[in-house]
Amino acid sequence: MNIPESTDTFKQVFYTHYPVVRRKLAALVRDETAADDLAQEVFLKLYRNPPDDPQALGAWLHRVLTRTGYDYLNKKARERLLQTRQEIFFNAEASPPSGEEAVLSKMEQEDVRQWLEELPDRDRQALLLRHSGYSYAEIAGKLGVKPPVVGTLLNRATQKLKQQAAETLP
Structure with a gap:
């Protein structure tokens, strides 16, 4: 049974499986409207590229609906981020920073500069290069x-910087 060749066969498959596919998608994405759209997308994929084995139709639909649902959820997560x-x-x-925030930021920068100056030259260079995007x-x-060696070098330099910060901060 090649589904696209027979519109009647496709209609029968659609009406038989659509409620289950839509219900599973609604449970997965927790959005009724999106579940309707995604179910239509699943059946469009079925129409365009049916499974080779008609006996595997249920498993094929489940796999495609799951993948479609997860793709939708990933897209929504990226949009929220x-x-x-x-x-x-x-x-x-x-909102530009207040005077107090600007002073605190300047003090923090000066502290970090001082801590960096106390590091060995190679450690300081490694941290500055990494912070610059290298x-x-x-x-x-x-x-x-x-x-x-760079990962180890950066890790050790970071630990030294943290240690210096801990020693100077109250």
């Missing part, structure tokens, strides 16, 4: 070390 980031960005842009390979080239 993007929206959150945009809100943070626009809120930060809309890759491990680029840092290795700049410092004259092998790339696998």
Whole structure:
């Protein structure tokens, strides 16, 4: 049975399986409207690319509806994350820091600079390069070390910086 060849067969499969597919999608995505759209998408995929074995139709529908539902959930999660980031960005842009916040930020920067100055030269360079966006390979080239050493070097430098911060902070 090749589903696209027979519209009657497809209609029969659609009317038989649609309620189950839609119910499973609604339970997965927890959105009735989205479940309707996603169920239609599943049956469109069935119409365009039916399973080779008609006996495996139920399993095929379950696999496709699950994948379609998870793709939808992942898309929604990415959209929420993007929206959150945009809100943070626009809120930060809309309200300039108060005088107190600016002074505290300046003091924190000065503390970090002082702690960095107390680090050995190679540790300080490694941290500054990594903070500037350099890759491990680029840092290795700049410092004259092998790339696998960079991770260890950065970890140790970070620990030293944290230790210095802990010693100077009340």
